[in-house]
Amino acid sequence: MPYKLFEEYNLEVTDNLKYNFRSIIKELGEDPEREGIVKTPERAAKAMQFLTQGYEMDAKTILEEAMFKEGYNEMVVVKDIELYSLCEHHMLPFFGKAHIAYIPDGQIVGLSKLPRVVDVFARRLQVQERLTHDILECLNDTLKPKGVAVVIEAQHMCMMMRGVQKQNSSTTTSGFRGQFEKIETRNEFLKLISSDLK
Ligand SMILES: Nc1nc2c(ncn2[C@@H]2O[C@H](COP(=O)(O)OP(=O)(O)OP(=O)(O)O)[C@@H](O)[C@H]2O)c(=O)[nH]1
Numbered sequence: 609m610p611y612k613l614f615e616e617y618n619l620e621v622t623d624n625l626k627y628n629f630r631s632i633i634k635e636l637g638e639d640p641e642r643e644g645i646v647k648t649p650e651r652a653a654k655a656m657q658f659l660t661q662g663y664e665m666d667a668k669t670i671l672e673e674a675m676f677k678e679g680y681n682e683m684v685v686v687k688d689i690e691l692y693s694l695c696e697h698h699m700l701p702f703f704g705k706a707h708i709a710y711i712p713d714g715q716i717v718g719l720s721k722l723p724r725v726v727d728v729f730a731r732r733l734q735v736q737e738r739l740t741h742d743i744l745e746c747l748n749d750t751l752k753p754k755g756v757a758v759v760i761e762a763q764h765m766c767m768m769m770r771g772v773q774k775q776n777s778s779t780t781t782s783g784f785r786g787q788f789e790k791i792e793t794r795n796e797f798l799k800l801i802s803s804d805l806k
């Protein structure tokens with residue numbers, strides 16, 4: 609099951625989070641007993657567990673469940689994978705797109721598993737750089753391809769809603785292994801995804 613069902617929320621964690629969210633709501637100057645808010649601590653507790661469920665998932669296993677022997681040895685690109693993560697400094701969302709490519713070395717992976725791996729690492733407290741690196745290293749170590757590339761373009765709510773309050777800046781991070789360290793291969797990948805990069 610890729611996402612937790614209602615029944616799967618850990619009761620003890622939900623209760624602890626509920627208690628703490630109630631205090632937060634009160635400290636912020638709201639009445640936690642107000643009709644519209646009385647269930648908010650529980651809703652927030654579940655929302656935060658959903659958004660951080662990646663800690664309990666194993667990306668390597670997800671990939672290994674759908675790896676197939678195949679002689680195809682050209683570049684495979686999956687682009688425009690939407691992602692939602694939480695910045696570890698402010699616990700505010702950052703969101704954007706991931707573009708992934710790999711060059712198989714005897715085995716391919718089910719395409720849907722690439723976005724699943726993105727979610728496993730995105731659904732935690734993260735920085736964009738480590739998110740990029742986590743995805744890259746997981747694919748490299750598990751699939752053992754001839755090369756792998758990850759580009760992430762994201763916007764950070766902590767830079768939009770507060771702090772410097774810049775609405776139009778976006779951050780691009782990238783990582784390359786194996787054949788993508790060669791400039792021609794890297795350029796071919798960047799060209800294939802370029803319509804999505806500003
Ligand atoms: N490198 C990196 N920085 C991030 C990411 N998400 C948020 N940040 C930054 O983390 C930094 C934390 O800096 P601090 O000075 O400790 O926090 P702050 O006073 O709230 O900073 P401001 O956002 O500038 O108000 C900020 O510059 C954020 O923009 C990320 O994914 N990668």
Ligand SMILES: [Zn+2]
Binds near residue numbers: 696697698699766767
């Ligand atoms: Zn932040």
